[in-house]
Amino acid sequence: MNDPLGGNSKRARFQALCQALRPDLLRFAFWLSRDRALAEDVVQEAMLRAWKAQDSLLDEAAAKPWFLTIIRREHARSFERKRLVTVDVDELIAREEPMLAAAQDQDLAELRAALFKLPEEYREPLILQVLMGYSTAEIAAQLELSPAAVLTRLFRARKQLRTLCGEDTRLDP
Amino acid sequence: MITCAHYRTALLAEPHAADAQLEQHRASCPECQAYSARLLQFDERLGRALRVDVPAAPARVAVLGASGVDAAGRRARDRPRRWFAMAASVLVVVALAGGLWLTAPHRSLAADVVAHMAGEPQAWTSGPVPVPATELDPVLAAAGMRLNPQSGPVSYAHSCLFRGHEVPHLVVQTEMGPVTVMVLEHEAVNGPKPFDEAGYVGVILPVPGHGSLAVLTRGPHADAAGLERIAARVRGAIHWDGPNG
Secondary structure: OOOOOOHHHHHHHHHHHHHHHHHHHHHHHHHHHOOHHHHHHHHHHHHHHHHHOHHHOOOHHHHHHHHHHHHHHHHHHHHHHHOOOOOOHHHHHHHOHHHHOOOOOHHHHHHHHHHHHOOHHHHHHHHHHHHOOOOHHHHHHHHOOOHHHHHHHHHHHHHHHHHHOOOOOOOOO | OOOHHHHHHHHHHOOOOOOHHHHHHHHHOHHHHHHHHHHHHHHHHHHHHHOOOOOOOOOOOOHHHHOOOOOHHHHHHHHHHHHHHHHHHHHHHHHHHHHHHHHOOOOOHHHHHHHHHHOOHHHOOOOOOOOOHHHHHHHHHHOOEEEOHHHOOEEEEEEEEEOOEEEEEEEEEEOOEEEEEEEEOOOOOOOOEEEEEOOEEEEEEEOOOOOEEEEEEEOOOOOHHHHHHHHHHHHHHEEEOOOOO
16 A cells, blocks of 8 residues: 555545445454454454554555454454453353344344354354355465365354254254 | 265355356255255355444544644654544544444445345346346336446346335446446435445445445455446446436
8 A cells, every 4th residue: 555645645545445344344353252342442453553554555455354364363462461261152142132133033143142152263264254255265365274174164163053053954964 | 976965065165166066966966956055045144144233334434534734844743643643533433433333223325235135146146148128128217217238238137125215236247247236316325435345345326316326246356446437337327217317
């Protein structure tokens, strides 16, 4: 994002970028942290870090994975800071109940609660695939895993999720 | 030759994978066809579950730029103050957005357009063949509009209920591949609104006197600047019937 036009243009571009990406960044942070307030903090911190480091973003087309990387790191930092060792999933679900049930659709609320129970190593690639529309190769690059490892995690994620949601899994491998 | 177990394993990892061998197996195995259909339904629900509502963007995000005074002589002296102002501005934007998360009663227009895509997956698989005029014209006529050929070939046309109004939902074949166009006569915007949500990249452009136009696509070829050009071209190809046309 080298900017020959000066600071105002740079700022406007950065602002437009944040605007366009903000909904998905908030959703990504929410599903990563399973905590609305923490997601807001993480995105806030991530945007500040992104603004500070914007010269390292050479191609605006790569902005989304760049922001996601910053959010993942910021999320990891927030956990280090808070020294959260164990998480009571039922407590998290109860706390975020208004959010999970916001769709006023029991089916979706159950699915959201099941997503809360999915281990992070399975939840994260699933979010990237289903919410962000990422390919296996893109997820692998984002999570620094091999494509085969990503596929394994995606397979296990859906399998567990279907079981948690009471889907008919008799034909699942 | 792949087995049912291989097929379902691959499908659970990538339900939308386009693989010739998988396609071949699905075509020859009714049980796996039914399995695929159920899994795709599950994935569609999963997509909706993940798209939790987030607040519409604050109207005055311009606060980010409001403090910027770049007079050369003041640059060095003001650097710490400017940095603080910028940082504070970003904080204000995010805090405003965050504060509205729970209280916002509605989703953004872009989020609703994206959610509509998930509810009409057949639009993306319509193929590149243009729809006949007998199919396209009634959809356009219902919105009081016509489309000249400069927009590109239309391969899908349907009148859809969106935010309480019937609107044209089209798929136009372009140099970027198929793009979805929704003509939103009842949704005014005050400038181009680019968005990048749930795997869709798009832009909502104002259409003076006729609301707005949403143009979006997905996949690796998606490019915001190119989409804005396409959106402008489609907007220019619309002829409105009636007194405001």
